[in-house]
Amino acid sequence: MDWKGAAVAVKDGTFPVPFVHGLEFNSPVHGNWNIVHTGMLVPEARQIYVCADNCMRGVVLTAAEMNAADRFSFVILNEGDLLEGNLEDVTIEGVTDVLNRLTEKPKAVLLFTVCLHHFVGSDLDRIYEELEVRFPDVLFIRCFMDPIMQKTGPTPDQKLRLAMYNGIKGEKEKNVVTLLGSDFSLDESSDIRRILQKNGRELREITSCDSWKAYESLGSGSLFMTVYPPGKMGAGYQAERLGREFLYLPGSFDYEEIHRQEEKLLKVLGGGAGLDIQEEIRKCEEALENARDVIGDTPVVLDHLFHPRPLGLAKLLLTHGFYVESVYLDSISLEEKEDFFWLQKNAPDLMLIATVQAKMRVMPRKRRGKVLAVGQKAAWFTGSPHFVNLVQGGGLWGFDGIRRTAGLMVEAFLHEKDTESLVVRKGWGCESCI
Amino acid sequence: MGVRKLHMRQAYRIIPVYTADVSGVCSALYELGGMTVIHDPSGCNSTYNTHDEIRWYDEDSLIFISGLTDIDAIMGNDEGFLQDIRNAAEELKPGFISLVSSPIPYMNGTDFAGLAEELEAELGIPVFSVPTSGMHDYVYGAGLALAEIAERFTGDIGERNVQPHTVNLLGVTPLDFGPQPGVDLMKKNLEAQGVKVLSTWAMGSSTEEMRGAGDAEVNLVVSSVGIPAANVLQKKFGTPFVVGTPLWGYESVCAGTVREMAEARKQAGDRPDEEKRTFCQGAVSSGDERMISEGSGTAQELWKVDPAQVAYFRDRVTGRDPDTRSAHQEITLIGEPVTMGSLAASIEKKYGRKVRVLCPLEITEGLLAEGDCKVTGEQELEERLSCAEIIVADPLYRPVCPGTACFYELPHIAFSGRIYLRDIEKLQKRREL
Numbered sequence: 001m002d003w004k005g006a007a008v009a010v011k012d013g014t015f016p017v018p019f020v021h022g023l024e025f026n027s028p029v030h031g032n033w034n035i036v037h038t039g040m041l042v043p044e045a046r047q048i049y050v051c052a053d054n055c056m057r058g059v060v061l062t063a064a065e066m067n068a069a070d071r072f073s074f075v076i077l078n079e080g081d082l083l084e085g086n087l088e089d090v091t092i093e094g095v096t097d098v099l100n101r102l103t104e105k106p107k108a109v110l111l112f113t114v115c116l117h118h119f120v121g122s123d124l125d126r127i128y129e130e131l132e133v134r135f136p137d138v139l140f141i142r143c144f145m146d147p148i149m150q151k152t153g154p155t156p157d158q159k160l161r162l163a164m165y166n167g168i169k170g171e172k173e174k175n176v177v178t179l180l181g182s183d184f185s186l187d188e189s190s191d192i193r194r195i196l197q198k199n200g201r202e203l204r205e206i207t208s209c210d211s212w213k214a215y216e217s218l219g220s221g222s223l224f225m226t227v228y229p230p231g232k233m234g235a236g237y238q239a240e241r242l243g244r245e246f247l248y249l250p251g252s253f254d255y256e257e258i259h260r261q262e263e264k265l266l267k268v269l270g271g272g273a274g275l276d277i278q279e280e281i282r283k284c285e286e287a288l289e290n291a292r293d294v295i296g297d298t299p300v301v302l303d304h305l306f307h308p309r310p311l312g313l314a315k316l317l318l319t320h321g322f323y324v325e326s327v328y329l330d331s332i333s334l335e336e337k338e339d340f341f342w343l344q345k346n347a348p349d350l351m352l353i354a355t356v357q358a359k360m361r362v363m364p365r366k367r368r369g370k371v372l373a374v375g376q377k378a379a380w381f382t383g384s385p386h387f388v389n390l391v392q393g394g395g396l397w398g399f400d401g402i403r404r405t406a407g408l409m410v411e412a413f414l415h416e417k418d419t420e421s422l423v424v425r426k427g428w429g430c431e432s433c434i
Numbered sequence: 435m436g437v438r439k440l441h442m443r444q445a446y447r448i449i450p451v452y453t454a455d456v457s458g459v460c461s462a463l464y465e466l467g468g469m470t471v472i473h474d475p476s477g478c479n480s481t482y483n484t485h486d487e488i489r490w491y492d493e494d495s496l497i498f499i500s501g502l503t504d505i506d507a508i509m510g511n512d513e514g515f516l517q518d519i520r521n522a523a524e525e526l527k528p529g530f531i532s533l534v535s536s537p538i539p540y541m542n543g544t545d546f547a548g549l550a551e552e553l554e555a556e557l558g559i560p561v562f563s564v565p566t567s568g569m570h571d572y573v574y575g576a577g578l579a580l581a582e583i584a585e586r587f588t589g590d591i592g593e594r595n596v597q598p599h600t601v602n603l604l605g606v607t608p609l610d611f612g613p614q615p616g617v618d619l620m621k622k623n624l625e626a627q628g629v630k631v632l633s634t635w636a637m638g639s640s641t642e643e644m645r646g647a648g649d650a651e652v653n654l655v656v657s658s659v660g661i662p663a664a665n666v667l668q669k670k671f672g673t674p675f676v677v678g679t680p681l682w683g684y685e686s687v688c689a690g691t692v693r694e695m696a697e698a699r700k701q702a703g704d705r706p707d708e709e710k711r712t713f714c715q716g717a718v719s720s721g722d723e724r725m726i727s728e729g730s731g732t733a734q735e736l737w738k739v740d741p742a743q744v745a746y747f748r749d750r751v752t753g754r755d756p757d758t759r760s761a762h763q764e765i766t767l768i769g770e771p772v773t774m775g776s777l778a779a780s781i782e783k784k785y786g787r788k789v790r791v792l793c794p795l796e797i798t799e800g801l802l803a804e805g806d807c808k809v810t811g812e813q814e815l816e817e818r819l820s821c822a823e824i825i826v827a828d829p830l831y832r833p834v835c836p837g838t839a840c841f842y843e844l845p846h847i848a849f850s851g852r853i854y855l856r857d858i859e860k861l862q863k864r865r866e867l
Contacts, residue, residue, distance in 0.1 A: 001525070022518045023471060023498035026479035028491045052537045054454035054568035058481030061450055061851045064830060069448060076444040076451065079569050082541050090444065097445040101813075115475065115538055119507070147476035148504045148538060358522045362494050420491055426484065434852055 006357040011348030016332040023358040029376045031391040031428035033183045035160050036062040039110045044212040046106040049074040050091045051114040066430045073098040087122045092130050107212040108139040115148040139167050162234030168219035178221025179205045181231015184395045191398025199272035229308050251393045253312040258398050280399035287406040288320040294410050299371050303328035306375030307393045311339040318347050326351035328377050372413050376423040385416040391428040443811030448833045453848040455566040457486035458575030459534050460497050461607045469496035469528035474536035485851030488608050533563040540567035573658045573797050581662035594648035602650045603634040605660025609848040612858040614638050623680045627689030651696045657772045662736040674699050678745030679776035691745035739800035746779035750803040765789040768827035771801035
């Protein structure tokens, strides 16, 4: 079987979707966070889903696998409920039943309604109003598991990253900066942390909130920012709701962009002390050169799960002498438009390979010789035990993020990993009982 | 504001749900060389391959979703769905195609039977739909899927050549039996009893072996998933069936019942009832979502089991307290009715201790012994378990069991997914020794 339709040289690719839509395959790589993982970041909260068995199965076992079944409940919808068309009552009574059976009420309930609620025209306002009357001490957070809408509007993940911060509040504190929308803490050595530390600012993140009070205090930041693209919409909304300044500083592999982002941050902080950019770049060059010396001409394959900017990473590596063979992705972020056209011109034979295209189920996954995979999907599709095990950009940011990436590549090149055991686990970085 | 009070058997505080019908279809058809297409926006594929399918990592099978969008659902645009299937079929050359519905197409009333007919005419390969809604459990989906295979892929009655002392094992999927060694053990157990296994539906057998299913003297239904296929094969070839699982030392009883059934078949003559042969045609893919809950005649026939066919009934203790809330039954098993019923019979026979089975699945008609019961929802289960002394169940049931009960773990993939897969593998190894 040939690769037609599932792989294309970047020179022949179309922006922003290089592949024709069709039936979709789902690989056994599950390190990405889903709405259950992300929702669990809200401390002292319980998630309640209202949906059909088949949809429920995936989320309830996500919670079980991350050892968080005790913070997860649900209400099953059956065929009779649809025929009657009254999902409001089922939702209200089901949630009430669950909450009444708890010995201790949660501070908040992330209530997930689904595609079916939209399609029968459920009155969501009525549902929430009634629940708020019945449980006045519980904050009901409007969440959605409605993937049928995700190709024509925000994804359930984006909507969650907005709603889950509805409980944050507090007086503005000048020295506090709040990072919203991420699943991971920024690395201790990340540029943002170092800049804030230099300027006497405290960074607050949901990942370090271990109580409802700590969660609420995220609202005290004088500056809200996000580094993860799916968090942009929600973080921007919350900044507007609480009247805070907002910065969107997406993780990047481009020296100039990072420099511009850091200048922007310093400006908002009031023109404080920044990093020594030349020194930062020199260290990046050193780290990349070292990695290049170790990895040599070994083919490198990247994927979109490793970082939201896979083409930016490809460009960085190619300009530093690495043999980047292919990038696994299904569409190209608008933020990577320039990188895409740069690659068309400067690396025309770089292959873009789909991950969801149907024939990817049966295309060969074993490679002759060593391949360095950067990302879990790249590892599975190439059958490589040499891979960088990190998703969604992890805590990488700035020049430090570049150096850390180079270091992770060297580590992966030198040491094999048990690919199957690692990539099938849901929610990289979460507890996993499998 | 007042709202109608509902009976809340639908609210779950802590335990999960069983694998649903959509995944059941995929699991049953996994190894048969077809292409299964779930008409769904997203999620069904990931749920299935993460939690319900232990073969996904390195055993290729053509199972996809359509990526349904809101616009297509609202506008009733089936053409995109059909074209995507045509394109994939042209490249991947599946032996057949099965169409499976998720909740939104079910609610929209998408005519899957009609779409299947259209595709079959165009592509020249068998295409069928299994009337799932995403709101039944796996037994329903997998059972109907295997019935389609029995109906369409087992040749004609004229091709059969009945072999003495042979069976097909019906209702075999990893959801109930875990990795392949669990299936091999059943075969080995039966062969030690002088019963040869011709095919296992549908795990570990080639489609060629399954095609010859009509050659078996008797069919052995090892889980409730196998009942519809057994009924189809009975009507098609006259093959009688026995219900029971040849594990836990219960293989001799299963084999004995198989021999009795074979003998009865010989005495009665094994010509299938021609008039009845066609009863199941069309029943499987009728698209009638009420076929179990309200029951069309043909659907009821598909799931029909006569008490005389159930091997494990003969070894169950009778005259038990019908109040299954009481602790008079010393041991409580929770799970799928055929496997748990067989285990219950085995325990009662061997140790003389009273056992009851609590079955949280939909299809239990004719499969539960006196004193066993079907339970609906977490609260009812908790009530039934309130006085239990010894409980044998999947570990994820533990939070709803009384702290005073002795709890023995018996992991079940259709309940806890892959969480205890390693334990299942260890258990299988121990049984092999």
